[in-house]
Amino acid sequence: EVKLVESGGGLVQPGRSLKLSCAASGFSFNDYWMGWVRQAPGKGLEWIGEINQDSSTINYTPSLKDKFTISRDNAQNTLYLQMSKLGSEDTAIYYCARGTSFAYWGQGTLVTVSS
Amino acid sequence: DIQMTQSPSLLSASVGDRVTINCKASQNINKYLNWYQQKLGEAPKLLIYNTNNLQTGIPSRFSGSGSGTDYTLTISSLQPEDFGTYFCFQHNSWPWTFGGGTKLELK
Numbered sequence: 001e002v003k004l005v006e007s008g009g010g011l012v013q014p015g016r017s018l019k020l021s022c023a024a025s026g027f028s029f030n031d032y033w034m035g036w037v038r039q040a041p042g043k044g045l046e047w048i049g050e051i052n053q054d055s056s057t058i059n060y061t062p063s064l065k066d067k068f069t070i071s072r073d074n075a076q077n078t079l080y081l082q083m084s085k086l087g088s089e090d091t092a093i094y095y096c097a098r099g100t101s102f103a104y105w106g107q108g109t110l111v112t113v114s115s
Numbered sequence: 116d117i118q119m120t121q122s123p124s125l126l127s128a129s130v131g132d133r134v135t136i137n138c139k140a141s142q143n144i145n146k147y148l149n150w151y152q153q154k155l156g157e158a159p160k161l162l163i164y165n166t167n168n169l170q171t172g173i174p175s176r177f178s179g180s181g182s183g184t185d186y187t188l189t190i191s192s193l194q195p196e197d198f199g200t201y202f203c204f205q206h207n208s209w210p211w212t213f214g215g216g217t218k219l220e221l222k
Contacts, residue, residue: 046213047211059209062116101161
């Protein structure tokens with residue numbers, strides 16, 4: 001069974017950094033692109049970016065490129081999202097998803113940016 | 116960036132109705148269009164990929180069509196479990212982008 005489990009969310013102060021993790025199981029992690037999507041409370045979905053199998057290609061939505069960094073550890077079957085200079089606009093549920101079609105999603109982890 | 120415009124944003128329908136949701140891209144996306152369903156408090160679920168391919172396990176009452184800039188999701192006979200919010204998503208040109216969503220509610 002394909003399983004994606006995000007962790008690392010929580011309450012963080014404005015201007016601080018946070019690193020999210022996505023633990024994958026049930027499939028060959030190093031065979032797939034992986035991506036991150038977020039959803040602000042009551043809002044739609046926003047594609048953050050994605051990373052290819054060997055980390056040689058990483059794409060971001062332009063507005064987040066200077067704040068967020070996507071990485072992966074194939075030995076640990078884990079995807080990461082490093083977020084810096086967080087602001088209230090970054091308050092959202094953060095989902096990881098598999099492949100370019102996002103056929104599988106994690107349950108999400110909530111990040112709240114507030115003082 | 117390619118803008119994805121969904122219509123309507125809110126759709127009221129009854130069980131058994133045939134419903135269509137539209138998605139218009141700001142430029143040709145070569146059928147690289149997916150549809151997702153999201154229920155309250157849950158992660159999105161892939162329904163249709165690349166315009167008209169039904170994801171495994173999705174009922175055949177869901178179908179997709181379109182080309183160029185215009186795409187449609189059709190539910191042939193609405194079931195109680197189909198209510199929720201639907202999003203289109205283009206993966207033809209980076210950055211990939213989602214539509215704003217269509218909330219399908221019970222009339």
